[in-house]
């Protein structure tokens with residue numbers, strides 16, 4: 001039998017009863033069906049729903065071929081923000097050596113990111129790092145108009161053209177953007193860049209299984225076929241005809257909403273594996289942008305344990321009881337390190353001799369879960385057999401599917417993000433962008 005990620009609700013049941021969860025099974029199924037019928041809010045953004053099973057081998061081969069060209073560079077810069085970089089970074093970090101950038105004998109290009117901030121020092125330091133190196137750029141923007149990546153790309157494009165000339169640069173730049181609109185689309189057409197399209201009906205935060213995520217992941221040397229296979233497996237196992245007891249997406253969506261109704265307004269995604277730090281960042285955008293609207297929505301937070309047990313642990317154990325945790329537990333580490341014997345035992349650790357480091361980590365995980373539940377923090381546990389492309393694919397689709405169902409249970413449109421425009425309008429007004437002249441005058445009065 002194919003291995004699968006699992007969801008364990010045992011440590012939730014003293015806060016929300018089994019009957020309460022099962023009582024909402026029909027509702028979750030109803031909203032799952034709404035998703036599949038395309039009859040709910042935001043139904044023009046459901047392209048992600050059947051995406052894994054509809055990706056063709058030819059499409060994956062084409063992405064791989066483009067990746068192979070870029071892989072000839074020493075460095076590839078992925079330009080994008082939000083959903084246009086977090087999925088790729090989440091998967092690449094989860095699968096990479098923790099000291100990847102320090103590896104000398106490299107099989108893969110170094111993947112770095114730009115356009116995810118407006119830090120002047122960040123971009124200056126990136127330019128300094130790229131000096132004298134062969135580099136390529138993947139410029140990703142669904143709308144093609146987002147300021148942060150546009151600004152970074154303008155600077156990086158000039159740097160590349162100055163160093164290798166326009167003709168060579170053209171073949172080292174790939175654009176991933178809208179099918180027909182946007183400044184990036186126009187620019188890519190004019191300059192003759194290889195271009196990939198983000199389907200109109202796939203929103204940024206749901207786009208990791210399009211070239212947005214697949215191209216950088218392939219460039220980093222990971223198996224995009226396996227990633228898509230894992231997602232396709234989860235797609236088939238979360239359809240409305242899969243019974244609630246087996247339908248992880250429906251169960252997760254119901255449980256978090258029942259907890260929310262009981263005043264648990266913050267969900268903390270917990271990992272005990274530092275490689276999952278950026279997976280949590282991806283998850284935060286997925287749930288934050290999907291559910292935080294109409295003055296409601298669970299606040300998605302994240303911690304890396306045991307690291308943050310020594311900083312946030314106190315708050316989680318004894319602070320305001322408005323939180324619950326969803327723990328991503330990786331069952332098997334890939335490598336083995338055993339605790340060595342020490343004749344003097346000055347650190348008092350000889351009781352662990354011969355034990356694996358992962359065993360200590362697992363006991364920390366179990367001890368933390370029990371302590372937090374005792375402290376009034378419900379704990380959901382998602383177990384991932386190991387960190388591979390296949391299981392990450394399962395995990396990605398599981399969270400996407402649950403997010404759609406959960407948003408509908410909350411009665412919001414999970415597929416729009418009107419709230420992110422407010423800061424953009426003010427920034428454009430302050431910068432006196434053409435078209436914002438009146439807003440510029442108005443905002444000056446407020447300063």
Ligand SMILES: O=P(O)(O)OC[C@H]1O[C@](O)(CO)[C@@H](O)[C@@H]1O
Pocket residue numbers: 081082083084140141142143144145146149204205289417420
């Ligand atoms: O891919 P784009 O259009 O540059 O957008 C990047 C991100 O910005 C947002 O649109 C928010 O402004 C996110 O939803 C999106 O993932």
